[in-house]
Amino acid sequence: MFLKIIIDSIRFSAIYLFGSAGETITEKSGHLNLGTPGIVCIGSMGSMIGAYFYISISGGNTIPFLSVLFPLLFCVLFAGLAGALFSFFAVTLNCNQNVTGLALTTFGAGLLPFVASSLDGEVTASFATKIVKPISHLFPKTFYESNWFTQLFFSYGIFVYLGIALAIAIAIFMKKAKTGLFLRTVGENPAAADAAGINVNRYRYLATIVGSAISGIAGLFYTFDFSGSMDTSSLSGYGWLALSLVIFTMWNTELGIAGSFMFAFLYISSKYANSTPAGEQLVSIIPYGATILVLVLSSIFSRKLGKAPAGLGVSYFREDR
Amino acid sequence: MEKELRVELKGISKSFGRVIANQDVFLKLYSGEILSLLGENGSGKTSLMNVLAGIYYPDEGEIFVNGEKVIISSPSDAYKYHIGMVHQHFKLVDTFTAIENVVIGLNKHDYRAIAEEEGEKYRGFNLKQSAKRMEKMCKQFGFKLDPWKKVSDMVVSEKQTLEIVKALFRGVDILILDEPTAVLTPQEAETLFGVMKNMKMAGKSIIIITHKLNEVLEISDRVAVLCKGKVTGDIMTKDANEEILTEMMVGHKVDLNIDRKDIKNTGVRLEIHDLSAKNREGREVLKNITFELYGSEILGIAGISGSGQKELLETIAGLNKETHGDIIFHNPKKEQPVTFFHKNIKQIRELAKQEKFHLKGQTEPVDLSKYSNKQITEMVKNEEIIFYEDEIMDIKNKKPIEIRDLGIKLSFVPEDRLGMGLVGNMDLIDNMMLRSFRKGKGGMVHREAPKELAEQVVKELEVKTPNLSTSVKKLSGGNIQKVLVGREIASRPKVLMTAYPVRGLDINSSYLIYKLLNKQKEKGTAIIYVGEDLDVILALCDRVLVLREGEISGVLRCKDTNKKEIGLLMTKKKEMTEETANGQ
Numbered sequence: 001m002f003l004k005i006i007i008d009s010i011r012f013s014a015i016y017l018f019g020s021a022g023e024t025i026t027e028k029s030g031h032l033n034l035g036t037p038g039i040v041c042i043g044s045m046g047s048m049i050g051a052y053f054y055i056s057i058s059g060g061n062t063i064p065f066l067s068v069l070f071p072l073l074f075c076v077l078f079a080g081l082a083g084a085l086f087s088f089f090a091v092t093l094n095c096n097q098n099v100t101g102l103a104l105t106t107f108g109a110g111l112l113p114f115v116a117s118s119l120d121g122e123v124t125a126s127f128a129t130k131i132v133k134p135i136s137h138l139f140p141k142t143f144y145e146s147n148w149f150t151q152l153f154f155s156y157g158i159f160v161y162l163g164i165a166l167a168i169a170i171a172i173f174m175k176k177a178k179t180g181l182f183l184r185t186v187g188e189n190p191a192a193a194d195a196a197g198i199n200v201n202r203y204r205y206l207a208t209i210v211g212s213a214i215s216g217i218a219g220l221f222y223t224f225d226f227s228g229s230m231d232t233s234s235l236s237g238y239g240w241l242a243l244s245l246v247i248f249t250m251w252n253t254e255l256g257i258a259g260s261f262m263f264a265f266l267y268i269s270s271k272y273a274n275s276t277p278a279g280e281q282l283v284s285i286i287p288y289g290a291t292i293l294v295l296v297l298s299s300i301f302s303r304k305l306g307k308a309p310a311g312l313g314v315s316y317f318r319e320d321r
Numbered sequence: 322m323e324k325e326l327r328v329e330l331k332g333i334s335k336s337f338g339r340v341i342a343n344q345d346v347f348l349k350l351y352s353g354e355i356l357s358l359l360g361e362n363g364s365g366k367t368s369l370m371n372v373l374a375g376i377y378y379p380d381e382g383e384i385f386v387n388g389e390k391v392i393i394s395s396p397s398d399a400y401k402y403h404i405g406m407v408h409q410h411f412k413l414v415d416t417f418t419a420i421e422n423v424v425i426g427l428n429k430h431d432y433r434a435i436a437e438e439e440g441e442k443y444r445g446f447n448l449k450q451s452a453k454r455m456e457k458m459c460k461q462f463g464f465k466l467d468p469w470k471k472v473s474d475m476v477v478s479e480k481q482t483l484e485i486v487k488a489l490f491r492g493v494d495i496l497i498l499d500e501p502t503a504v505l506t507p508q509e510a511e512t513l514f515g516v517m518k519n520m521k522m523a524g525k526s527i528i529i530i531t532h533k534l535n536e537v538l539e540i541s542d543r544v545a546v547l548c549k550g551k552v553t554g555d556i557m558t559k560d561a562n563e564e565i566l567t568e569m570m571v572g573h574k575v576d577l578n579i580d581r582k583d584i585k586n587t588g589v590r591l592e593i594h595d596l597s598a599k600n601r602e603g604r605e606v607l608k609n610i611t612f613e614l615y616g617s618e619i620l621g622i623a624g625i626s627g628s629g630q631k632e633l634l635e636t637i638a639g640l641n642k643e644t645h646g647d648i649i650f651h652n653p654k655k656e657q658p659v660t661f662f663h664k665n666i667k668q669i670r671e672l673a674k675q676e677k678f679h680l681k682g683q684t685e686p687v688d689l690s691k692y693s694n695k696q697i698t699e700m701v702k703n704e705e706i707i708f709y710e711d712e713i714m715d716i717k718n719k720k721p722i723e724i725r726d727l728g729i730k731l732s733f734v735p736e737d738r739l740g741m742g743l744v745g746n747m748d749l750i751d752n753m754m755l756r757s758f759r760k761g762k763g764g765m766v767h768r769e770a771p772k773e774l775a776e777q778v779v780k781e782l783e784v785k786t787p788n789l790s791t792s793v794k795k796l797s798g799g800n801i802q803k804v805l806v807g808r809e810i811a812s813r814p815k816v817l818m819t820a821y822p823v824r825g826l827d828i829n830s831s832y833l834i835y836k837l838l839n840k841q842k843e844k845g846t847a848i849i850y851v852g853e854d855l856d857v858i859l860a861l862c863d864r865v866l867v868l869r870e871g872e873i874s875g876v877l878r879c880k881d882t883n884k885k886e887i888g889l890l891m892t893k894k895k896e897m898t899e900e901t902a903n904g905q
Contacts, residue, residue: 178424178446185414185425192412195376196426196487197397310415318395319337319377 003148005272009265011156012226015040015218016260017163019242021170021253022215026083027246028174029207030187032313034101035086036215037239038108043079043216044223044232045112048119050074051131051224055123064134068158071131071220079216082108083209090208090315091201097313109236112219116230124230132228135159135220157225159217164257166214171254183207187309190316200316218242244291251308263287324351326388327495327526328373328404333382335368342368344550346382350495355517355527357537357558360547361570361827366530367409369547370497374406375399397426405488406497409530411480413472420452420468423487431491451490458489462519477625478509485516496520497528502536506625507855507888514540532570534563535856546570567828575828579835579860582843587616588711589651590816590847591637591729596646598636603643606632608872610646614816616653619838619848621862621879623855623887629871630851634818638731639721650727652712653815653845658704666694669701677712681705725756728815742805745794749775749786752793753808778807782833802826803834810837817841820851835861855884867891 019040026033033039054070055062082104089100116124136157144154174180185193186203194200222235241263248263249255270283328350335343343365350356358366371377373384375396384391386402393399399406413422429445435454436443444450452468459466464482472480481501488496498517502510517527517540531537537544537558544561546554546569554569567575591614598607607629614620622630635641637648659669659678669689672678676686680700687706689697700706716724743752753771775789782803786796793801806822819838823831838848838861852858858865859879867875867890875890 181417181421182425185417188414188416189412192414192422193425195374195396195406195408195412197395197400198426199395199397307416 001272003151005265005269007152007155009261009268010152011160011264012268013257013260013264014156014160014163014221015226015238016242016245016263017167017256018159018218018221019215019239020245020249020256020260021163021167022211022213022217023243023246024211024249024251024253024256025170025183025214026208026211027251027312028183028187028309029204029211030190030309030311030314030316031086031090031204031208032097032101033083033086033104033208033212034098034243035082035104035108035212036101036243037236038105039079039082039212039215040219040222040239040242041108041112041232041235042082042219043075043213044219044235045108045115046078046216047071047075047220047223048116048124048230049078051127052119052123055126055130060126060130062130062134067131067134071135071224072217075216075220076213079219080209080213082216083212084205086212087205087208091204094315094317097315105236105239112232112235116232127224127230128228132224136225136228157221159221159225163217163221167253167257171252174253184309187311190311190314194316194318200318204316215239215242241287244288247308248287248291248294250294262290324354326350327352327386329385330369330373331383331385333369333372333379333384335365335372335377335379341550343372343379346547346550346552348545348552350526350528352494352526353521353524354542355521355529355540357541357544358528358530358547359532359534359537359544359566359570361532363827364547364570365550366547367499368550370406370499370528370530373399373404374497375404376406400491400493403492403494404497405491405493405495407481407484407488407499407501409499409503411484413480413483415473416471418469418471419466419475419483419486420448420455422472422483423455423468423490424448424451427491455486455490458486462489462523463516477504478506478512481505481513489520493525495526495528497530499530500532501529502531502533503853504626506891507884508892510536533854534566537561537566538563548572571828575832577828577832579832579857580839581861581863582839584617584843586618587653587845589613590616590653592647592649592651593637594647594649596633596636596644596648598632598641598645599643600632600641606871607636607644608870610871610873612866612873612876614847614849616815616845616847617842618864619842619850619862621858621865622849622851622868623858623865623891624868625891626853628868628891630820630868632871633868634731634820634849634851637716637724637816637818638729639716639719639724644717646717647715648717650714650716650729650816652714652727654708654712655710657708659701659706659708660704661698661701666697669697669706673706677709678706679709681707728813729818730809730812730814730816731818731820743793743801746792748790748792749779749804750789752804753778756808756812774808774811778804778811782807782830782837803830806834806837810841814841814846816847816849818849818851821853822850823857824853831857855887858887859884 019036023033023036050071050073053074054066086100086104089095090097138156138158138161139154144150174184182193182198183203185196186198186200190200218238219235222238223232245256245259245263249259266286267284270280273280273283326349330346330348333343333346346369358370360366368377372379373393375393375398378394384393391402393402432445432447433443435451439450439454441450455468464486466479466482466486472483475483481504485496501513505513520527529541538561541558544556544558544566545552546566548570556565563577567577593610593612596607596610597605600606610633622633624630632641636644673687673689678687679685680687692700716727716729744755750768750772753774754766754768772789778784779786779789784800784803786800793804802822802824806819809817822834826834838850842848850858850862862879865877865879865882865887866873867877867887869891877886
């Protein structure tokens with residue numbers, strides 16, 4: 001059973017990993033996007049529409065590769081659009097980021113069940129075989145079921161591997177690449193970036209769109225891999241945890257791999273725990289408690305641990321006086 | 322040297338809402354020249370330069386660079402025309418190293434150019450290669466800067482150097498420096514001037530924004546004077562002197578002398594002994610501070626910003642409780658009657674037992690135990706009970722409010738002016754009331770007295786306000802400060818601590834404040850003056866105390882010292898100054 005818990009945790013961690021990795025990119029540009037839970041929902045919605053669309057045009061004869069690609073494309077498109085919407089409000093209209101983000105969360109969380117319920121039931125019923133299957137397992141069942149080692153490492157869908165690769169790639173991009181350095185500048189001190197000739201608004205737009213698109217994949221993963229059902233009622237809650245994971249990892253996506261596993265493990269083990277429902281609830285709040293603890297510790301040892309981007313949540317307008 | 326026209330501004334106007342920052346400005350800049358842009362705060366110097374650097378886009382007017390009309394709509398456009406600006410508030414990322422700060426914003430073409438210059442192969446984004454170029458550049462112009470040092474570990478002068486290097490790295494030919502010496506010690510300013518001369522020799526043009534006349538005369542070739550957003554004068558430095566420049570700046574003659582009267586001090590007022598203090602983060606900000614402050618004296622406090630000036634004043638005012646050491650206040654009560662202002666009958670009886678009082682017209686200590694409370698109240702009201710000596714008390718453990726009531730007043734003008742002491746959204750009367758809201762009956766405040774006080778401050782300090790019920794934040798910076806300083810002075814303090822009272826004020830108002838301080842000094846008040854401008858400290862204060870990293874590095878008589886000596890004390894270690902003191 002322990003192996004099962006670990007495997008499930010690794011699977012489940014992909015939700016947090018995508019959600020937090022995307023939000024980290026956004027926050028590195030100085031945008032505090034509290035709309036992440038909503039964007040995760042919008043990503044889920046996009047993937048449903050993509051899957052629906054693909055099944056409709058293919059007439060039922062699906063190819064596994066396209067079954068992955070279509071939901072992904074639509075998911076990224078819709079989530080990216082949500083990010084663009086956030087940027088439009090926060091940058092172009094100079095609105096308060098917190099309010100904009102919260103509005104986006106409410107919007108996304110409300111839109112998802114509406115869209116999910118208005119899709120044709122016959123088509124959605126075929127999701128399980130035509131979409132969920134190719135997404136949720138990358139390797140053939142006969143291959144990974146042979147022993148514990150292959151089960152532990154090869155029993156997942158493509159997005160688990162993609163998430164880990166993405167987290168590492170983002171970390172390297174932030175630390176080594178020129179564009180990563182520029183992006184961090186925009187988040188740390190937009191005025192300095194502007195004075196150095198960096199187009200602050202463009203960076204913020206792009207980072208938020210890309211970040212939101214990545215966050216949105218969390219929704220796709222939940223819908224077509226982890227739960228494999230149209231029930232998405234708890235999705236926005238995971239979005240909030242992904243948001244707190246960003247703080248928990250101190251804006252390091254490579255730490256997000258371990259962090260998201262920890263969050264996922266606490267959640268999954270509470271499901272397996274042989275206890276009362278109240279006990280289960282108690283275990284599942286641990287991630288929130290841990291985040292608060294990290295916030296406290298990080299403000300005490302802020303010099304060593306690194307800090308939030310200094311310009312986080314601050315709108316920038318060049319001619320402000 | 323042949324001078325060619327580098328930049329020409331024609332009819333530049335820029336306004337923010339209804340505030341006009343610049344109006345129809347014409348300005349020329351030649352190659353290899355240092356142009357001073359002189360003007361009071363709010364005269365539009367910085368806005369004008371921000372237009373040239375691409376931060377602000379002008380509402381009207383044209384800019385010509387090397388004879389060609391250009392449009393500068395962003396800082397990267399400005400770099401394209403080789404214009405760079407070092408802003409007064411540095412635009413650096415604290416968590417980055419020097420070289421990272423230098424390369425941000427550079428694109429592929431810039432890197433290719435660097436590689437070519439170094440004779441190396443183009444390898445894209447490469448910090449090491451850039452650092453090499455930066456070191457070479459530092460050597461050329463005489464900078465000292467480690468490319469791998471983090472900005473957060475740098476002192477102010479290093480940060481400024483980094484800003485200049487950043488501009489030069491981009492091949493800037495026209496460099497704008499916004500109040501570069503405001504944060505530097507005199508020695509560091511000298512170094513900067515040296516660097517500026519090197520750059521001028523290399524054919525670069527420099528515009529320096531300042532309001533310090535002596536710097537203008539020392540460094541620049543030409544001076545342009547701005548007043549209320551317009552250029553009101555353009556003069557070669559060799560034809561100018563301080564009087565001419567002031568007149569151009571203000572529009573009329575201003576008496577630039579501070580009349581320091583030599584008054585015999587009226588005894589010790591404040592005795593600070595071995596005082597140490599920690600800030601909220603637990604870092605030690607004051608170390609073993611020992612000094613005495615006398616009545617009828619202005620004690621200047623000099624030091625690089627952040628050397629503990631603010632903390633020292635706050636500690637004395639009772640706002641910081643993480644302290645060791647003694648703060649002894651000598652309340653000037655000698656031969657003065659006791660009052661109920663901060664003593665109750667019980668305390669008066671206690672002090673009488675210690676033989677602190679005598680009755681009017683007698684010399685014997687009075688024994689109050691034989692009088693009833695009612696009788697004592699009557700005697701106090703008739704001012705019959707007199708102190709023998711000054712009242713000496715340790716105020717370290719007193720509450721800020723008690724310290725205030727003793728007559729130790731703090732007026733601190735922070736950088737944002739409104740942060741401490743005034744509430745921006747409240748009107749003048751309410752702000753006056755911040756000091757007297759406890760007076761009044763039955764939970765109701767008394768509004769008459771503060772209103773009178775507000776009227777008095779407005780009249781005496783020439784505060785420009787539509788009426789008394791205007792909210793303070795709507796006033797201009799200088800007027801806000803007059804309200805703050807005026808309120809503290811009006812409360813007839815025994816010890817007045819002022820920090821940066823003339824920050825951002827125009828010359829007229831500054832001298833008004835100096836006069837007020839001198840008047841207080843004549844009345845016997847002990848004054849601590851924390852200032853940035855060493856020339857003013859030397860002219861205004863009787864003694865100057867120099868702080869360095871929270872320690873006293875020297876106390877000097879203003880008459881017997883000079884800027885250079887103070888500047889050295891601001892940066893050097895204490896041991897060394899003691900040696901030099903012994904050597905003299």
